[in-house]
Amino acid sequence: MSSILVLKDVVKTHGQVVAVNHVSLTIERGEFFSILGPSGSGKSTLLRVIAGLDIPDSGTITIQERIVNADPPHARPVNMVFQQYALFPHMTVFDNIAFGLKMQRQTQPCIRAAVEEMATLVRLEGKLQRFPEQLSGGEQQRVALGRALVNRPVVLLLDEPLAALDQQLRQDMQAELKHIQEEVNTTFVCVTHQQDEALLVSDRIGVMAAGKLLQVGTPQEIYEQPVSSTVAKFIGLSNSFSGMITRTKSGICWIEQEHFPLMMARCPKGLVAGPVFVVVRPEHIHISVDQPCNDYENTLSAVVHDVAYHGHEVFYYFCLANDSIWTARVPRAEVPTPSLVVGQSLFLQWAAHEGFALSD
Amino acid sequence: MRALPKPLVLAGFMTMLFLYVPVIILIGLSFNASAMGVTWKGFSIQWYEKLLADPSIMDATINSLIIAVLSTFFSLLLGLGLAIGMEKWRKGHASWMNILILLPLVIPEILMGVALLMVFVFLQVPLGFGSIVIGHMVFNLPLTVVILRARLRKFDPIWEDAARDLGASSWNVLTHITVPMLRPAIVGAALLSFTVSLDDFVVTFFVAGPGSTTLPLKVFSMIKTGLTPEVNALSAIMVVVSMACVGLSWLFQSQAYSFSIKHDSSS
Known part of the structure; x- marks a missing residue:
């Protein structure tokens, strides 16, 4: 089985700050991979580099055995769920979810069918004609998820997907996220600073601090055999x-x-x-x-x-x-x-x- | 809220009176049956009827509308590009651009009019519709840019990122995300430009040519031969139309989508 996403020696600097410092990482097809790290560890930047929203200073990004460094975001087979969802406020839920398909110039009936199927998956039936500001936080989160997933990305990138939700909702969504991932059988790469969230839903975790990837392993390995005190302190x-x-x-x-x-x-x-x-x-x-x-x-x-x-x-x-x-x-x-x-x-x-x- | 002290309310009322008494008197007299201006001889709409029957006034109205529409359109086209560019490259040359773009709004209009006339003569641009449209753009463009930029400042670049991530090219981002979200500001800027263009006298006076008489120029030429009730009627119409446009502009700009995206301090 080939690896779906391979990062090789990726470096990204913001002025003087090295946000991503020589990160190499291999992610397998169908994996739920979490990048765990404190605020400012460069994990969101890494996600943006994969999406093509930030251009790395050096290193290569390979998606499905194709080097995508030179590809603009709209040409990459990945989609992102943004931290604050970034739903388009002037569009209904339907139009938000349909946006990617419209950009692909799919036909109206195709778009309608795909959006309705997605609405069922993320439990938004009956809310398609609402505007984002009329939805609760959890519903907005599911619109963001649906809007990305409807394009059938090879890799779905999630930037702190649950951070804006309250405690109870977050626990429900953790389970739902895992369930949806198994349902669509897509590779999820999720950035989070919540170690309990990462341990619960991930197949593997990469721990990041100060731009460096410190350890990659299963939740059990990370928790029981941390390679350094930084990892140990951060996990639990x-x-x-x-x-x-x-x-x-x-x-x-x-x-x-x-x-x-x-x-x-x-x-x-x-x-x-x-x-x-x-x-x-x-x-x-x-x-x-x-x-x-x-x-x-x-x-x-x-x-x-x-x-x-x-x-x-x-x-x-x-x-x-x-x-x-x-x-x-x-x-x-x-x-x-x-x-x-x-x-x-x-x-x-x-x-x-x-x-x-x-x-x- | 605490009730305002009486003297303050009175002062506010007096100020408004000061601002609006001339306009109210003007509109009132336009319905005066008397041809002699200031003495009231009963209600009449004869001056309005006379106005509509005067072909030169109709011509001036059409001229004014054409010029206002064209200068508004071109100001919007250039202003939209300029505003988006200035906002995107805010760190670069935008700060001095910011001052330069505002300068035409504070330069005395009579200077601008003289300067424009000299330029047109020097470049041998025929005076007429074209020169007036360009002249009006000198103040409409800064106005448009200021209004659009105020709106753009609330625009979160994350929306553009999201659209690009979902497969939108730069052009699609502009047409599907940026422009629709700016729509209230675009409509507001258009209405305001339209009004300012419709009402402009000084610049128009300098750069107009034969056959391009606008309404304000027509009013000016009419009062040179004496203050007639017809002028009152025409002015009353212009005041009402202008106020309606400014009111609509304000309404569109205050109508907004919720821009309440919170930013957490995470990486």
């Missing part, structure tokens, strides 16, 4: 500390930190000595109120700093010996009794394989 809450490796043995390393006892954590191949950054996910922190339990290799003493009740789970914040704040995430059913009180001293524990060391 994490607890972390810096230390020095003293020795390693079969994938486990021993780490020295001036305020902590000797710690053990997973360690990638090739990491044998020197400074490391250790990450422990909040769901891997085990709380021992009275005395440390022997099941876990690592034990730290801590003081309860704050408690945040989230309904189905509780977040505990602890102050450690090095004054850093760590988080533990405990499901509702496993909350210790009696309740922890702020200022209470206790122990935090985790198994060696639940933490991982990174080389930076």
Whole structure:
């Protein structure tokens, strides 16, 4: 199977700022690929470069084995869902969705049929004669989606598609987006800064920061085996500390930190000595109120700093010996009794394989 | 809102009176049965009837309309291109262009009229319709550009991006997106240009030739032989038409699509 979209060494600068810094990326047919990164990481610019709205300084963009660098946006087999939808305010929903087909000079009956089919897919039946400003945020979002998808793009580009929606609507749309992607069987490339959104809907994720693509992998790989502390910090809450490796043995390393006892954590191949950054996910922190339990290799003493009740789970914040704040995430059913009180001293524990060391 | 203090309301009322009393008196006297101007002798529409029967006035009206339509049309054509170009390349030469384009609006009209006459004579352009249309474009073009640019400033370039992404060529973007969205401003600018052209006297006076007498020129020549009620009637019609045009222009410009696209600070 051939890759549908290949970026090779793409660079794009805006004046002094390097928005996209030597990015190479291969996206397979039918994939839901998310580009995840904080604001200003260059992910939207990357999308615009693929769409042809920005011209890269160097590098090549190949879509279906054809180099499209020189093609203007209207000649590329991709369509984009813009961040604020960019619906045409002077056109009805029907005309918005029909716009691309009109540009292709399709016949009126063809256009009508395609628009109506698309309206069914994105659940906009009966709203075709409205103007965008008469629609809710979620409906506008679906018009933007329909307007792009009706052209049957080889790749659909989505720029923060759910960012403008409120929390509840966003969760509904996440599922719907995934469903629509499976329905039309099109490659989706989605830019987002919401890591939960990316983890939930993506087949693969590329993590971007400061113009660079740091890691590409499945959500599981990204979450469980981040290649660097930047990726680890960006994907999900994490607890972390810096230390020095003293020795390693079969994938486990021993780490020295001036305020902590000797710690053990997973360690990638090739990491044998020197400074490391250790990450422990909040769901891997085990709380021992009275005395440390022997099941876990690592034990730290801590003081309860704050408690945040989230309904189905509780977040505990602890102050450690090095004054850093760590988080533990405990499901509702496993909350210790009696309740922890702020200022209470206790122990935090985790198994060696639940933490991982990174080389930076 | 708090009620305004009485003296302020009075001052405002007086100001409006100051502005409109001459116009009201003019319109009133145009219905005066007396031929002697200022003494009221009863209501009559005879002056309007006389006006319509006068072929030279009809000719002047047609001349005025032709000139206003042509100068409006060409101002729009050039103004649209200029406004879009200036907005797109705002960072480049647009700032000095901005000043240069506005200058003709503040240059004393009599200077502009003399200057235009000299240019036409120098270039041996025959004085007549053509020279008047060009003369009127000197103030209609800046007017059009100012109005269109005010509208274009609210135009989000993301719409052009979206259209291009959906397969629109540059020409299609212009005809399907930019111009339709500018339509209220285009109609507003056209009506305003039309009115200003219809009412212009000074520039027209200098650059008109035989057979191209416009309405304001006709009014001027009529009052040279004395203030007749016919002039009142003609002026009253011109005032009403002009006000209607300006009112419509204002209405079109205030009618707008919602341009409420919010911009988040994301990459």
